[in-house]
Amino acid sequence: MRKPTTGEQILDLLLLRTSPPDYAVDQPYYTTGNIVAAGLIRVVLIALVIILLDAFWKSSTSWWYVALFAIWGLGLYPAWVQYNKFNESVDQISAGTLCGACRHFNRTNQLCMILDEHVTNDEPPCEGEAWEPIS
Numbered sequence: 508m509r510k511p512t513t514g515e516q517i518l519d520l521l522l523l524r525t526s527p528p529d530y531a532v533d534q535p536y537y538t539t540g541n542i543v544a545a546g547l548i549r550v551v552l553i554a555l556v557i558i559l560l561d562a563f564w565k566s567s568t569s570w571w572y573v574a575l576f577a578i579w580g581l582g583l584y585p586a587w588v589q590y591n592k593f594n595e596s597v598d599q600i601s602a603g604t605l606c607g608a609c610r611h612f613n614r615t616n617q618l619c620m621i622l623d624e625h626v627t628n629d630e631p632p633c634e635g636e637a638w639e640p641i642s
């Protein structure tokens with residue numbers, strides 16, 4: 508696995524990909540924070556475009572219908588799909604790995620909180636030495 512460039516990270520953020528890019532075969536390329544940020548950025552961009560279109564073609568009120576559909580279809584729905592995919596991935600880790608049964612595992616960003624490392628389906632980053640049961 509290689510580290511993505513800044514450009515790739517920005518592109519991923521805007522695209523809300525549904526399949527992993529080549530550098531993220533077994534690591535999360537979206538977390539809850541990324542998904543919320545991507546949704547908000549998309550909504551802001553759509554709103555700006557709609558405001559500009561409305562400024563140039565003032566005669567029609569249909570821009571607001573276009574805005575509503577665009578905000579849902581291009582902004583919120585892709586973020587919702589990505590959020591569900593992320594949760595499915597975390598559910599698999601929770602059910603099938605040692606980290607999933609550890610109190611240091613943070614579901615919202617798929618992270619080991621004491622090592623500050625993303626957890627995958629492979630070996631636990633601590634190799635089980637720091638594991639503590641969920642109380």
Ligand code: SF4
Binds near residue numbers: 607611622626631
């Ligand atoms: S402490 Fe070890 S077992 Fe627990 S979440 Fe971190 S890496 Fe996984």
